[in-house]
Amino acid sequence: MAAEEINEDYPVEIHEYLSAFGNSIDAVDEMLKNMMSVSRNELLQKLDPLEQAKVDLISAYTLNSMFWVYLATQGVNPKEHPVKQELERIRVYMNRVREMTDKKKAGNLDRGAASRFVKNALWEPKPKNASKVANKGKSSLEREARRKRIVLNQHQKDTLQAWFEKNPYPGIAARDQLAKEIGIPEPRIQVGIWFL
Numbered sequence: 420m421a422a423e424e425i426n427e428d429y430p431v432e433i434h435e436y437l438s439a440f441g442n443s444i445d446a447v448d449e450m451l452k453n454m455m456s457v458s459r460n461e462l463l464q465k466l467d468p469l470e471q472a473k474v475d476l477i478s479a480y481t482l483n484s485m486f487w488v489y490l491a492t493q494g495v496n497p498k499e500h501p502v503k504q505e506l507e508r509i510r511v512y513m514n515r516v517r518e519m520t521d522k523k524k525a526g527n528l529d530r531g532a533a534s535r536f537v538k539n540a541l542w543e544p545k546p547k548n549a550s551k552v553a554n555k556g557k558s559s560l561e562r563e564a565r566r567k568r569i570v571l572n573q574h575q576k577d578t579l580q581a582w583f584e585k586n587p588y589p590g591i592a593a594r595d596q597l598a599k600e601i602g603i604p605e606p607r608i609q610v611g612i613w614f615l
Contacts, residue, residue, distance in 0.1 A: 575601045
């Protein structure tokens with residue numbers, strides 16, 4: 420709006436506001452001309468479905484917003500008009516599309532790796548009872564010693580095989596006798612029998 424177009428029908432104080440509004444209307448008009456220069460089908464074919472939804476929602480929101488402004492200029496309260504519910508409905512869908520876009524952008528989390536990272540990164544305080552820890556340390560060392568693999572020589576293998584053929588499920592007394600005979604710990608006898 421040029422300065423010479425000032426109309427005396429409205430107060431001079433709102434001239435700047437009307438001028439800014441006129442510039443905004445001109446910008447919207449320019450955008451609509453650019454958008455309308457390409458056919459809708461041509462525009463949508465270039466976009467993926469999520470982008471198509473965004474274009475449809477923005478178009479619907481823009482039209483309803485313009486109708487809101489039109490109602491306000493005609494003296495109708497748009498807050499009491501059904502256009503308000505329509506704008507709210509469109510906003511709900513816009514938020515859904517935004518959530519989908521955010522999920523697409525978010526990286527996938529390897530939960531196993533994350534939990535291992537957190538577990539190893541956490542500080543663990545020393546236990547209050549050091550003597551219990553020392554005892555636990557000894558028992559875990561003893562368990563590790565018991566768990567070490569036993570390498571059997573051919574004589575031990577043959578003896579285990581013979582016992583297994585006689586009795587595949589030996590009792591504790593038989594296992595003790597066999598352990599003394601071949602020289603391995605009794606808890607390993609059953610394992611030795613099953614895994615020959």
